[in-house]
Amino acid sequence: MILILIGPPGSGKGTQAKFISDRFNIPHISTGDMFRQAMRDGTELGKKANEYMEHGNLVPDDVTVALVEDRIRCEDCNAGFLLDGFPRTIPQASALDKMLERNNRVLTKVILFTVSDDILVKRLSGRRTCRSCGKISHVSQGINNKLDKCPACGQEVFQRDDDKPEAIINRLAVYKKSTEPLIDYYKRKVLEILADGPIDEIKTRMAEDLENIG
Ligand code: AP5
Numbered sequence: 001m002i003l004i005l006i007g008p009p010g011s012g013k014g015t016q017a018k019f020i021s022d023r024f025n026i027p028h029i030s031t032g033d034m035f036r037q038a039m040r041d042g043t044e045l046g047k048k049a050n051e052y053m054e055h056g057n058l059v060p061d062d063v064t065v066a067l068v069e070d071r072i073r074c075e076d077c078n079a080g081f082l083l084d085g086f087p088r089t090i091p092q093a094s095a096l097d098k099m100l101e102r103n104n105r106v107l108t109k110v111i112l113f114t115v116s117d118d119i120l121v122k123r124l125s126g127r128r129t130c131r132s133c134g135k136i137s138h139v140s141q142g143i144n145n146k147l148d149k150c151p152a153c154g155q156e157v158f159q160r161d162d163d164k165p166e167a168i169i170n171r172l173a174v175y176k177k178s179t180e181p182l183i184d185y186y187k188r189k190v191l192e193i194l195a196d197g198p199i200d201e202i203k204t205r206m207a208e209d210l211e212n213i214g
Helices: 015-025 030-041 046-051 061-072 090-102 117-125 165-180 179-183 199-211
Strands: 001-007 029-030 079-085 111-116 125-131 136-138 189-196
Touching: 001 015, 015 029, 015 079, 015 111, 029 061, 030 046, 030 061, 030 079, 030 165, 046 061, 046 189, 061 090, 061 199, 090 179, 117 125, 117 165, 189 199
Parallel strands: 001 079, 001 111, 029 079, 111 189
Antiparallel strands: 125 136
């Protein structure tokens, strides 16, 4: 089972990815999480990624493709994987096609989350992430500053640099310009999920649709 999760920033990809990866017992591969981990580790990759990410721009295709190629070679990807945030450009999609072809593997589905822009801005500007367990939460869940704690493990939460207003505006524009064309690229594989509404409701809606591909 090889799945891709596509959707604008804030559409809930990270929030719903755990459910999908548990449902199919496949690893969740988020390029954004991998870049943020590299930044925390202070690696050359992390420093390079940070130059782009802090302004909401895309990390160059060659860097991103190499990162994913290495990751999907790992043994835990033998039975499949869920890509979240990759591909994000047509050249990345075409590089992924080649990777899969070389290994006689076939993409199962592309799950597309759709949500209106005003909801995305509210979600992103209020997002908080736990420094310890990585759980994503939102200020509307009662967390309102960086001294507040993660609802799952009680550790410190933080606001991502790219969730500041200017970066959010740029990320939405970059999504429309560079990533939206992928919807047409993958049109025969796309499963569209309306990602508006409460988290559990979307999970239930998605679970029903995923039954048919599992
Ligand atoms: P990445 O980390 O992939 O960010 P993104 O795609 O912009 O997506 P987000 O993580 O912002 O949103 P999400 O859809 O996961 O929403 P979430 O579930 O968190 O990438 C970051 C950066 O890395 C990029 O800008 C780029 O620089 C670089 N990068 C990564 N991949 C790359 C690539 N392939 N090529 C080049 N560069 C790359 O939810 C958001 C908030 O909403 C949370 O607070 C959550 O609690 C809340 N929420 C979620 N669902 C609901 C709901 N149903 N109702 C109410 N609130 C909700």
